[in-house]
Amino acid sequence: MSQQTVSSTEAPGAPRSGRLPKINPVFFVLAALLVAITLSNPNFVEPTGYMNFLKRAAPLAILAAGQIYVIVSGGFDLSVGSLITLTVVGSSMLLNNNADATWWVIPAMYAAGLAVGIVNGLVVSFLRVPSLIATLGMMITLNGAAFMWSSGSPRGYLPETFRFFGRVNIQGIPLIQFIPVALLVLLAFGSCLFWLMHRTNLGRMLHAIGDNPRAAQMSGVPLERVRITAFVVSSLSAVTAGILLGGFAGVSTDVGVGYELQAITACVIGGAQLLGGRGSVPASIAGALTLTAIFTLLNFIGLPKPVRDVVQGVILIVAVVLATYRRNRAGGT
């Protein structure tokens, strides 16, 4: 019962027990939504339909795959949306329409992301500020920094070399005709984060400190190091998502707005336990795809943006209520 929120990929012991692995419900929900989209728009089964869908969903999926690290460890990272904005605005400022600068601007953005993650982790670990507040402060700071840097009116566009990751499709692939670079980035980044979360000691330490920090400490887990790593992973995923978004959206100071809550919603849809101890990278990516699919469907139906926001809010609450309900019925803690 209590394992139903755990994806099959996450429970390495499941096959050993000789039972059928339990499949996370998010994958069924996602499949149902994709069928619904296909019914309302038959063009979706064409490569241009689903590939563009995946391309559009890639930044959020990457962001969710990073956010789940912080959620599993028992925290939240609200600074990712503003870090996306900073990445896009900062890149455009540093590039200054010079395509040759791309090779050092991208590493510079990752360095900035690394710094943000370390600061978040240090503030939460050593100053004992609740992560919700610490990263909220970081969010406001980064938004302000992006605004100041660009004097409120960021320069119009990013060079093609930078937009390559978010925008370009690699043509001439047999069967599927083309594959977006953004999808390749998602697959590469997602695989790394999957491995780190579900195959290494770090992943188990994250689960342990989210589950019971005191027991983890008494068992020798280096709490601070693990927590800081979680925030760093989340920040690096935000920089990656920002680079992709910079590719297909324009440069503006509100490009990242709302992404932090969408990422958290995606993780919750993927069955993550909001106060830590349980969560999966593939399920969070599936949660992000589910959320994007819902938005796509609402778009096809012709509902305006405010309705999307209402729906997202309702989904977040319903997902948490369902998770709590399931845990209670399973005799949870």
Added chain:
Amino acid sequence: MSTPSPAIEMRGITKSFPGVKALKGVSFSAYPGEVHALAGENGAGKSTLMKILSGVYRLDGGAVIAGGEERLFTHPLDAIRAGIAVIYQEFSLLPERTVAQNIFLGREPTRFGLVDHAAMNREARRVLSLFGSAHRIEADTVVADLDVASQQLVEIAKAVSLDARVIVMDEPTAALNEAECEVLFGLVDTLKKRGVAIIYITHRMREITRLADRVTVLKDGETAASFDHVPEPDVIVRAMVGRDIGDFYAAPATPQEIGDVVLSVRNAGNERLTNITLDLRAGEIVGFAGLQGAGRVALAQAIFGFSPFTEGEVKLAGKPALFTSPRYAIRAGIGLLPGDRKAEGLVLMQSVTDNGMLTARALSALAGKADATPFASTDQMDGLLQDLDVRAGSFSQEIKALSGGNQQKAIVARWLALAPRLLIFIEPTRGIDVNAKAGIYHLMRDLARKGTAIMMISSDLPEVLGAADRLLVMRAGELVATFERGVSEADVMLAATGEEAVAA
């Protein structure tokens, strides 16, 4: 016993908590004008019994009779209205209010709808005057400015002003010094003369001798003895600890099995510990006895680096070992099984295997493979869990669903994978059924035979006596006595409570 009918009577009280029968048919009464002492070890059921009396818990069976009729208290207010006041060890006073305001909290006298401060202070002074002039407390003093003894007296004044006919005092002298105790004893005498029935909970023989008219001893949720007079202290102590030691303990260590000193502590201390000097040897199980708060857990946490020593010298296998975090202690070869498994030991949402692997993984590289640490692979861990006979549907299921004994064994497995030099068990059998207890004792002995030094802290005295090779007794943050195997429970109890004089 001026009146024949008791002020309060409890008949055949039973009370269970999940997994524990806390009270198994206890009867208890208190007559007006008497002091009835209630004694017993930690966990004997004293507090549970009093919480039923005061309406904090609901009884499962039996009856509470107050003022001649059966009462069912469902809320502490019911008990207060029935004239039963309980003075707990932790005070319930508001520190920023005056003495009078505290005494009349929630039932302030009013005049024209406003609090009548004059009347309140007048009445407070009247109640306080009962304490005599030896220990004057002003009604308008802010409670935070009072010393502990005076705060205790204010608590009692509150009970008196409620016209309580029964006053329960739960170890009231725990925080008092000698002179303050005398003030309290005087007050108890005064209340007694006024016809109040007093239930006095204590470990201390001296107070029982000084105050009590009758004594009841609880043990394991049952009435172990009840006296209509005050017997000799050793009679009471024997009743408190008297229990047949089953033969389910493992055989003790032979002299050849006891090896070199693993941990040596010299003159070490911190804010809760003073002048600790001890040696723990390979192959030896050393038991630590003492009352709650005597410093046994503080000692374990100091050795383990959780709340470190601030002075003194500690060596582990000859090397300096003043650790400042559990991680350092673990790396050097110290393991600790916490007393509160759920709060400090288990990660409940994770699998049995993950719980076993926790420390092995914590000490390995963060990016290293979770299934194959340098200390153990998951397959080896599953084998270890099997060897320890951990019963679970599957080791990949959440540990939450396992019984206390199986959870404890999974934590033991966690440490076995690390092969520590010193393993500290805190309350190793708390909340575990009898058979699983025997399993834990034998496991401890097996570990000792393989050369581990074992430190065992338990509030269950017969258990420590049965399982340990040597016994150290702590009191108020100090080591006060060392006993070899075979010492009587009474001697240990006397040392733990500080009543050596009585034993002589």
